[in-house]
Amino acid sequence: MSKKANHRQPPNLFFEIVKGLGANALTSALLVVIFASCFTVVQITHLSRGELIKQDMLLQERDELDLEWRYLLVEEEFYSQHARIEEVAISQLKMKRPTSQDEQVIILQ
Template structure:
């Protein structure tokens, strides 16, 4: 008896699909809703990927700024006049010229 009641009731899925195909506007709206939802998911995924890429680039920029700061400090250290003069005296055996060693060149 239970099978007789089951066959008499309409299948809801079939009735909904029949109704959708009868109404072209409804079918078009349903299709546009699915297409829009898919587009939203794709755009969200793309924007998340770009945010991740931006974060990586900002981290790389910070690391490069830090390295640049170290290089500036190092170049200032190596360019100190006293250090350069000390190396010139000790390693290259250089000395400051005396007054008698200086010659003045006059251009006409």
């Protein structure tokens, strides 16, 4: 019984497949095109994932810069307030408001 089972199997399946592909040129050409398209799909997928990673990094950087911009706007608002300017003028620049005696009126003719 084991002789019959061995007799039914081809000696080498790989060589049989290659022999069948060699007999038909169109099948071989289609097989080459299929493999080329498979490798192209893998390459394009790899490049797409790389670009998506770059996009995510750029979006994260944009969010960080946007947050920093908002902080700078708040800081600008703080420093541009009239009371803050007046405080800096009095404390650091030793400025004071003019009194009525310090005012001079100039009449132009």
